[in-house]
Amino acid sequence: MGFRAVRISEKVWWVGAIDWSLKEFHGYTTHSGTTYNAYLIEGENPVLIDTVKAPFKDEMYARISSVIGSPEKIRTIISNHAEPDHSGALPDVIREIQPEKVYASVAGVRILNDQFGIGDKLTAVKTGDSIEIGNGMTLSFVETKMLHWPDSMICYLSGEKILFTQDGFGMHLATEKLFADENPMDQMLQEMKTYYANILLLYSNQVSKLLDSIPSLNLDIAMIAPDHGPIWRGDLLTFPLEKYREWSNQKPERRAVICYDTMWGATDKMARSIADGIRSTGAAVEVFNMHNRSRSDVATAMLKAGALVIGSPTLNNMAFPSLMDTLCYLRGLRPKNLKGAAFGSFGWSGEAVAQITEQLNAMNCETIEPLKLKFASSKEDFEACFEYGVKIGESIKDL
Ligand code: FEO
Secondary structure, eight states, X not given: OOOOOEEXXXXXXXXXXXXXXXXXXXXXXXXTOEEEOOEEEOSSSOXXXXXXXXXXXXXXXXXXXXXXXXXXXXXXXXXXXXXXXXXXXXXXHHHHHOOXXXXXXXXXXXXXXXXXXXXXXXEEEOTTOEEEEETTEEEEEEEOTTSSSTTOEEEEETTTTEEEXXXXXXXXXXXXXXXXXXXXXXXXXXXXXXXXXXXXGGGHHHHHHHHHXXXXXXXXXXXXXXXXXXXXXXXXXXXXXHHHHHHHHTOOOSEEEEEEOOSSSHHHHHHHHHHXXXXXXXXXXXXXXXXXXXXXXXXHHHTTOSEEEEEOOEETTEEOHXXXXXXXXXXXXXXXXOEEEEEEEESSXXXXXXXXXXXXXXXXXXXXXXXXXXXXXXXXXXXXXXXXXXXXXXXXXXX
């Protein structure tokens, strides 16, 4: 296959795959595809760090072959993360190239075996362990449990000064420009933020602890090489660390997110009137009609928002399915420091608003009295919505 590796330092090559077509990653809409980054360390004992999603194995092999002639020369594999977008190719790779050692964390050994039954090729490493890989280079391991799987770990390559961080500091973005500084910064920020909001938000405590611990690791880092999206270096080296610190703090801003669906347009008009009321208080507001927006876009907007406002009509005594889908997804991400509000138009029973409020309470939102209107249609109805927006805006005025 016609693929080439890309050199990222004197001894290290990017040998991953670009998935230009990916649209969905376990519930997260990936508007711009992704990359599955794998890295080859050249030397007398070539080392492969992570693999790729199973269908991309041949692309990875072709890139490896462009450097060392044949993947069979690889003697050591590091599995920093057992999720199948990085380990899916691993069982075949182990069978086909027969490496001497495959290193993973203790949980990684267990999970790789649970998923693939790999067996005795796997060797567990813990925080503080390191291996000599020849040419004076050492790989040192740091477990990063629950960032974002139990097995997750990162590793540091001395000499080349590269920190391989698997999902951490990554983003779902298909690009042939391998370094962050070669891509537009607004895109780097937005895609990294989207990734954090949808994959890591619920592990923000662990992110904070990891950031706290980095100085004590005494690592001289020249590059941060994640398993998705571009590599951080130079002036941008600290950028992902600073952003992760900011996002993990979850300090809310004076901004509300309205998320709604509508049957015959009444709840839509309510949403837009509420948005105007919020805006009139000086707070920012973003509005998502779930008929045509993705749950993961709402999750991204929710990062550091002060209020989450959900509007639903009642359908067959239930909230609208698109809202319950979104709430299920958002609840799993365990946002903190959010005010919650529910609203909706109804015809005769109107259970949706109470059901939504129950979900907002379950998310530990501090809820505001909901607004429920029968066949919302009059000027007075929408004035009430505007005032409800003012009430929401006022509730976050001190942020
Ligand atoms: Fe990129 Fe958690 O896998």
